[in-house]
Amino acid sequence: MKNNTLAIVGTQWGDEGKGKLTDFFAQKADVVVRWSGGDNAGHTIIFNDKKYKLNIVPSGIFNSKTTNIIANGCVVNLQKLVSEIENLQKQGFDCKNLLISDRAHVIFEYHSKLDEAQEMFRGNEKIGTTKKGIGPCYEDKAQRIGIRIGDLLDKELFREKLERNVNFKNMLFDKIYNIEQVSFDKIYQETLKAFDKIKQFVTNTSLKLNDYIKTNKKVLFEGAQGVMLDLDHGTYPFVTSSNPTASSIPTNTGISPAFVNNILGVVKAYSTRVGEGPFPTEFDDSVSQDIRIRGNEFGTVSKRPRRIGWFDSVLIQHTLLVSGINKLSIMLLDVLTGVKTIKICTSYKLNGKKISYIPSTIKEYEKCEVEYIEMPGWTEDISKVTSFDQLPKNAQNYLKKIEDILKVKIVMFSVGRDRLQTIKMEEIF
Ligand code: GDP
Ligand code: IMO
Ligand code: MG
Numbered sequence: 001m002k003n004n005t006l007a008i009v010g011t012q013w014g015d016e017g018k019g020k021l022t023d024f025f026a027q028k029a030d031v032v033v034r035w036s037g038g039d040n041a042g043h044t045i046i047f048n049d050k051k052y053k054l055n056i057v058p059s060g061i062f063n064s065k066t067t068n069i070i071a072n073g074c075v076v077n078l079q080k081l082v083s084e085i086e087n088l089q090k091q092g093f094d095c096k097n098l099l100i101s102d103r104a105h106v107i108f109e110y111h112s113k114l115d116e117a118q119e120m121f122r123g124n125e126k127i128g129t130t131k132k133g134i135g136p137c138y139e140d141k142a143q144r145i146g147i148r149i150g151d152l153l154d155k156e157l158f159r160e161k162l163e164r165n166v167n168f169k170n171m172l173f174d175k176i177y178n179i180e181q182v183s184f185d186k187i188y189q190e191t192l193k194a195f196d197k198i199k200q201f202v203t204n205t206s207l208k209l210n211d212y213i214k215t216n217k218k219v220l221f222e223g224a225q226g227v228m229l230d231l232d233h234g235t236y237p238f239v240t241s242s243n244p245t246a247s248s249i250p251t252n253t254g255i256s257p258a259f260v261n262n263i264l265g266v267v268k269a270y271s272t273r274v275g276e277g278p279f280p281t282e283f284d285d286s287v288s289q290d291i292r293i294r295g296n297e298f299g300t301v302s303k304r305p306r307r308i309g310w311f312d313s314v315l316i317q318h319t320l321l322v323s324g325i326n327k328l329s330i331m332l333l334d335v336l337t338g339v340k341t342i343k344i345c346t347s348y349k350l351n352g353k354k355i356s357y358i359p360s361t362i363k364e365y366e367k368c369e370v371e372y373i374e375m376p377g378w379t380e381d382i383s384k385v386t387s388f389d390q391l392p393k394n395a396q397n398y399l400k401k402i403e404d405i406l407k408v409k410i411v412m413f414s415v416g417r418d419r420l421q422t423i424k425m426e427e428i429f
Contacts, residue, residue: 018266022222023045032219036223042055053300061097062093068097068098072101072103078194098201100205103150103204109182110133110165112132128277152199153199158188162191227323228319235277262428265325268311287339333399343374
């Protein structure tokens, strides 16, 4: 069944291929909306032999007919946004099709500095953040001292708020962290300079989005991060500071929950994680190294090698449940080509007892033993297949097994990095 809205949600620890899928569907979307996170996201898009990396600009930007919204739930580093826009403009994309919420919070230099300092302070218990200031910016939002993009329209109001925040942060830098302070003047000037370049895009995006939906425009919600990095439903505290789940879309964009019911879970054919935290199916041998090389598993933002693990169906069942995912796309299937025996985790054992949920504490989660089934792999090159039927039998069986276990339909799969290497088995949008 076709729908007018589609939410694209990462089901693991990010980097599942959300950018690729968003770009794919954006070819026929009227609107693409980023609803959470900031430039901690790194979305890779490849078409016509060219590769693009986006951090905060939505992945529908390449279609000039698509309106791209950075919604109120996002946190935005304005200098980073401007440089991303300028970079796209140099490559021929004018970015006039962008809108930015006046309610999105601004990431300042003191946020990234604090992010770094907090990580240092955590020592062995560090989260492994991207150090982009995401956590500290959302902290300010929850503390009700954050500065929103709309505040910059009034220079005096902005000056007052910024002065108060810089003074407070400088006290922390000086007295607690013992590091260099930041300069109010520099931040004030640089922020207004960047703001000048994007202010024509700033608006009440909730009003616009409601209009688009009411007039039956096709709206795509582009997830960032993944459900296992969700502040509430992920492996807390080894998570990000926002809610990448589909259930957070209404709050983070200003629309009714009734408009979010077509939810596509993006799943890697195996698992990866950057940063610290539990990862039950992680393994480190020559097979995982092959997967890392073939899948180019190095962080888009931080370039860190991604940790590799087998497909974890207990974890995916959890993410399907908490995010209301009702269809799946399996990504990077081609990367498993040549793996002799592929494993799927089917259950966890905690204190000798089978469990089918994720324990709430890291201590318990780390105690879980993982139970696997094994499936024979395939050796045929699948990067050019255009339908399920063309896949080798063992690849078909792998997908069918995943579908059997999860009881959610796989409606598409992906066999390479290019936009064209995306196979739809059903029209969903
Ligand atoms: P996102 O954060 O979810 O948008 O994902 P990233 O772009 O950070 O990471 C996904 C990586 O996998 C990128 O390098 C993509 O180019 C790549 N990719 C996506 N789908 C496929 C696929 O089906 N096969 C292969 N080999 N690479 C893929
Ligand atoms: P996309 O959208 C993968 C991870 C970081 C770290 C944790 C907290 O590309 O899938 P943060 O800087 O957000 O406070 O870091 O979250 N992380 C991601 N990992 N993909 C992402 O985004 C990520 N965004 C944050 O590595 O473990
Ligand atoms: Mg990424």
